[in-house]
Amino acid sequence: MLTTVLRPVRAGNAFEETVERLLQAIKLGAVVEKLPPERELAAQLGISRVTLREAIRALQEAGYLDVRRGRYGGAFVTYTPPPPRQEDLRRAVADMGTDDLADALTFRMAVECGAAQVLAATASAGRLSRERREELRRRLQEVNSASPDDYRRLDTAFHLAIAELSGSPLLAAACADARLRVTDLLNAIPVLQRNIEHAAAQHEAIVEAILAGDTDAAGRAVAEHLEATAALLRGFLA
Amino acid sequence: MLTTVLRPVRAGNAFEETVERLLQAIKLGAVVEKLPPERELAAQLGISRVTLREAIRALQEAGYLDVRRGRYGGAFVTYTPPPPRQEDLRRAVADMGTDDLADALTFRMAVECGAAQVLAATASAGRLSRERREELRRRLQEVNSASPDDYRRLDTAFHLAIAELSGSPLLAAACADARLRVTDLLNAIPVLQRNIEHAAAQHEAIVEAILAGDTDAAGRAVAEHLEATAALLRGFLA
DNA sequence: ACTTATTGGGCTAGTGTCAGACCATTGATG
DNA sequence: CATCAATGGTCTGACACTAGCCCAATAAGT
Numbered sequence: 001m002l003t004t005v006l007r008p009v010r011a012g013n014a015f016e017e018t019v020e021r022l023l024q025a026i027k028l029g030a031v032v033e034k035l036p037p038e039r040e041l042a043a044q045l046g047i048s049r050v051t052l053r054e055a056i057r058a059l060q061e062a063g064y065l066d067v068r069r070g071r072y073g074g075a076f077v078t079y080t081p082p083p084p085r086q087e088d089l090r091r092a093v094a095d096m097g098t099d100d101l102a103d104a105l106t107f108r109m110a111v112e113c114g115a116a117q118v119l120a121a122t123a124s125a126g127r128l129s130r131e132r133r134e135e136l137r138r139r140l141q142e143v144n145s146a147s148p149d150d151y152r153r154l155d156t157a158f159h160l161a162i163a164e165l166s167g168s169p170l171l172a173a174a175c176a177d178a179r180l181r182v183t184d185l186l187n188a189i190p191v192l193q194r195n196i197e198h199a200a201a202q203h204e205a206i207v208e209a210i211l212a213g214d215t216d217a218a219g220r221a222v223a224e225h226l227e228a229t230a231a232l233l234r235g236f237l238a
Numbered sequence: 239m240l241t242t243v244l245r246p247v248r249a250g251n252a253f254e255e256t257v258e259r260l261l262q263a264i265k266l267g268a269v270v271e272k273l274p275p276e277r278e279l280a281a282q283l284g285i286s287r288v289t290l291r292e293a294i295r296a297l298q299e300a301g302y303l304d305v306r307r308g309r310y311g312g313a314f315v316t317y318t319p320p321p322p323r324q325e326d327l328r329r330a331v332a333d334m335g336t337d338d339l340a341d342a343l344t345f346r347m348a349v350e351c352g353a354a355q356v357l358a359a360t361a362s363a364g365r366l367s368r369e370r371r372e373e374l375r376r377r378l379q380e381v382n383s384a385s386p387d388d389y390r391r392l393d394t395a396f397h398l399a400i401a402e403l404s405g406s407p408l409l410a411a412a413c414a415d416a417r418l419r420v421t422d423l424l425n426a427i428p429v430l431q432r433n434i435e436h437a438a439a440q441h442e443a444i445v446e447a448i449l450a451g452d453t454d455a456a457g458r459a460v461a462e463h464l465e466a467t468a469a470l471l472r473g474f475l476a
Numbered sequence: 477a478c479t480t481a482t483t484g485g486g487c488t489a490g491t492g493t494c495a496g497a498c499c500a501t502t503g504a505t506g
Numbered sequence: 507c508a509t510c511a512a513t514g515g516t517c518t519g520a521c522a523c524t525a526g527c528c529c530a531a532t533a534a535g536t
Contacts, residue, residue: 001268001394001395001398001399002263002269003282004398004401004402004407004410004411004414005259005262005263005266005268005269005414005418006259006268006274006282006283007282007283007411007414008282008283008284009252009255009256009284010252010255010284013522013523014247014248014522014523015522015523017248021243021244021247025240025244030243030244031243036244037482038484044241044245045245045246045247046246046247046248047247047523048524048525049526050486050522050523050524050525051524053484053485053486056484068531068532069483069484069485069530069531069532070482070484070530070531071480071481071482071483071531071533071534072483072532072534073482073483073484073532073533074482074483074484075484102405102406103405103406103407103409106356106404106405106408106409107406107408107412109352110349110352110353110355110356110404110406110412111348111349111352111409111412113352113355113457114347114349114351114352115348117348117351117457118347118348121461156239157239160239161239163242164239164242166344166348167340167341167344168340168341168345169242169341170345170416170419171341171344171345171348171349172242173242174345174348178408180243181408215457215458215461216454216458219351219355219454220453220454223355223359251492251493252492253492275512275513275514276513276514285493285494286493286495287494287495287496288492288495289492289493294514305514306501306513306514307500307501307502307513307514308501308502308503308512308513308514309501309502309503309504309511309512309513310502310513311501311502311503311512311513312512312513312514313514478535478536479534479535479536480535480536481533481534481535482531482532482533482534483530483531484530485528485530486527486529486530487526487527487528487529488525488526488527489524489526490524491522491523491524491525492522492524493520493521493522494519494520494521494522495518496517496519497516497518498516499514499516499517500513500515500516501514501515502511502512502513502514503512504510504511505508505510506508506510
């Protein structure tokens with residue numbers, strides 16, 4: 001308990017944290033065309049423009065961004081996901097360590113199941129507006145009809161939508177954080193049509209359970225889905 | 239999705255964060271006698287000794303700590319929980335805002351249910367060692383035989399033990415964070431023998447479900463327990 | 477071709493935070 | 507009573523970060 005409560009107050013310095021955040025936003029596909037203007041983005045991230053600019057420059061030099069001045073300028077995303085290679089996956093796992101990997105997968109399992117259950121409970125109580133139900137269905141439809149190129153991005157959007165629709169910013173942040181921690185791994189797994197189809201059935205089960213207000217089924221459906229992903233990971237590592 | 243991914247990189251300045259952390263550790267009862275030595279604690283919190291000392295001085299001036307020099311000295315906790323008053327509860331809720339309160343309760347519901355389910359799944363897979371099963375039973379026994387004075391502290395310890403036993407530091411941190419956000423509220427609720435007894439039954443149900451490896455039951459048991467707490471809160475606010 | 481709004485680029489002065497060294501105090505122990 | 511190990515108290519030089527300001531470039535609109 002002491003070790004948990006007296007854990008580090010901050011992760012690292014602002015510069016590194018910002019680079020990491022922006023990089024993940026790019027790899028996640030959350031930022032498609034260009035970043036918001038520096039002044040605006042700095043405010044959103046709660047850092048100074050100087051620090052943000054250092055981070056942007058680092059990403060520019062690493063080839064993720066193309067920065068252009070003047071009106072209608074900005075930091076344009078030049079990154080396109082590289083073709084997945086098993087070597088990348090091994091390196092990504094080696095980089096984070098097997099303990100941290102298990103931690104990240106467990107954490108993701110817990111928060112995403114929790115988010116789905118919360119959302120199902122909301123639906124069960126009849127407090128899920130038509131707009132939110134439709135957004136959920138829309139995200140489902142999008143990911144299930146995605147081409148392999150767009151799949152990861154739309155899959156991320158689907159999962160994060162569940163978290164955000166729960167109505168709890170803290171929970172949404174936790175789910176985003178969990179997803180960020182496994183992005184590199186997921187991006188290194190080849191997207192096979194067969195896997196997409198398999199995942200599609202699970203996505204449907206999740207949405208169905210949520211809309212039916214069945215918390216147990218929703219949690220179980222998410223658990224099964226994430227377990228399948230984890231199994232896929234293990235399979236590629238074996 | 240953008241707003242979730244591009245959320246602030248850091249909560250505030252190191253000093254304020256540290257004061258908050260230490261204060262919560264004290265109110266939580268995680269620190270009973272005295273804080274660890276400054277050098278050690280600074281390392282644990284990932285901050286410099288200077289910043290830590292500023293935080294300690296602030297808490298000293300606020301009357302939470304008594305700092306003594308020399309060998310066998312240290313920062314001794316002088317805080318004793320004040321008798322709960324309904325006024326404190328109202329003020330605590332007003333301080334955090336109803337939206338943030340709902341957010342915190344939802345978040346707590348999600349991560350604690352998730353942790354219990356993860357732990358139950360571990361047990362179900364036969365990967366829960368005898369030591370960990372015994373710690374869980376011990377915590378249960380402690381909280382269920384607690385006097386009203388010790389109740390909050392041992393209740394916290396019980397809930398955090400579930401999170402820590404899940405084996406995921408990230409999940410444990412999330413649960414601790416969730417608990418921290420509602421501590422002030424819980425501390426403002428009078429501890430009635432009747433509530434303790436009611437909670438005791440729920441605690442037993444949680445442990446039973448976890449040890450039986452029944453993830454659904456574990457999640458449901460935690461959900462019921464937390465729902466009862468939330469209801470208690472609403473009752474005092476009405 | 478000119479204007480203009482928007483955007484990145486660059487500077488400065490001030491504050492926050494850090495690592496590390498050294499000093500001062502204390503109480504148990506020989 | 508003297509010693510000593512553990513602990514808080516203090517200082518310094520360096521670096522990180524911030525707020526705010528003004529400059530430079532750019533492309534749409536006129």
